[in-house]
Amino acid sequence: MTALLEVRGISVSFDGFRAINNLSFEIADRELRAIIGPNGAGKTTFMDIVTGKTRPNEGQVLWGENSKSLLRMNESQIARAGIGRKFQRPTVFEDQTVAENLTMALSASRSPFSVLRWKPTQDSVTRVGELATEVGLGDQLGRKSGELSHGQKQWLEIGMLLAQEPRLLLVDEPAAGMTLAEREQTTTLLRNLAEKHAVVVVEHDMDFVRRLDCKVTVLHEGSVLAEGSLDHVTANPQVIEVYLGRG
Numbered sequence: 001m002t003a004l005l006e007v008r009g010i011s012v013s014f015d016g017f018r019a020i021n022n023l024s025f026e027i028a029d030r031e032l033r034a035i036i037g038p039n040g041a042g043k044t045t046f047m048d049i050v051t052g053k054t055r056p057n058e059g060q061v062l063w064g065e066n067s068k069s070l071l072r073m074n075e076s077q078i079a080r081a082g083i084g085r086k087f088q089r090p091t092v093f094e095d096q097t098v099a100e101n102l103t104m105a106l107s108a109s110r111s112p113f114s115v116l117r118w119k120p121t122q123d124s125v126t127r128v129g130e131l132a133t134e135v136g137l138g139d140q141l142g143r144k145s146g147e148l149s150h151g152q153k154q155w156l157e158i159g160m161l162l163a164q165e166p167r168l169l170l171v172d173e174p175a176a177g178m179t180l181a182e183r184e185q186t187t188t189l190l191r192n193l194a195e196k197h198a199v200v201v202v203e204h205d206m207d208f209v210r211r212l213d214c215k216v217t218v219l220h221e222g223s224v225l226a227e228g229s230l231d232h233v234t235a236n237p238q239v240i241e242v243y244l245g246r247g
């Protein structure tokens with residue numbers, strides 16, 4: 001199995017504090033992976049490094065079949081190379097409909113020059129319908145996004161990311177603020193997405209991680225503490241001590 005994303009020996013320090021400490025791990029193509037760990041473990045910093053927001057002091061971040069270095073690319077080049085990031089808070093345009101938000105995301109995935117000339121076509125209308133259906137909003141196309149529930153806004157934003165056809169989706173705490181029904185639907189959505197894309201989910205909610213039923217990486221003090229199924233990692237005494245023991 002070749003890696004889609006490989007981080008190799010990365011470290012990052014903020015004012016002498018090592019937030020990421022010789023971190024190495026791999027994500028395979030079309031893999032669903034959960035990353036857990038106590039507050040301050042380095043989860044957000046890891047995502048900042050992969051997306052080019054933060055530069056590591058050491059190590060490599062390699063992408064795709066040709067192991068291209070992401071460290072030589074800026075944030076927009078990394079996004080165009082196929083890495084999409086979903087932040088915790090939805091940032092959809094509330095005055096626009098679901099269809100308008102998705103249409104904008106489709107046009108934004110073009111180069112800066114073609115965006116100027118871009119007009120919705122029958123193909124793009126079809127694609128918007130497909131994206132909405134993929135994230136469970138097929139019957140909400142004409143609705144103002146501001147009227148959607150919190151969970152629906154999160155799904156819309158995932159749909160907007162999908163418009164860019166990413167190979168890897170980084171998703172930060174998707175379950176936060178969702179109802180139980182929304183959380184269950186989000187699990188199904190992420191599992192379905194992982195049939196076509198690699199999906200990395202950072203999440204605190206253990207029930208949610210259990211339902212994802214995927215390989216779990218536990219970060220602690222900027223390194224991998226344990227990796228495997230949720231049952232495997234939660235049986236690890238070190239994990240219990242540093243993470244679960246704190247409740």
Ligand SMILES: Nc1ncnc2c1ncn2[C@@H]1O[C@H](COP(=O)(O)OP(=O)(O)OP(=O)(O)O)[C@@H](O)[C@H]1O
Nearest residue numbers: 014015018019037038039040041042043044045046
């Ligand atoms: N820009 C920064 N400047 C200084 N310290 C930082 C910066 N970014 C992160 N840190 C520190 O690095 C450590 C790792 O932070 P990070 O946000 O990556 O952890 P996390 O695992 O995402 O935590 P949480 O679960 O609370 O979101 C923390 O101790 C944090 O205070």
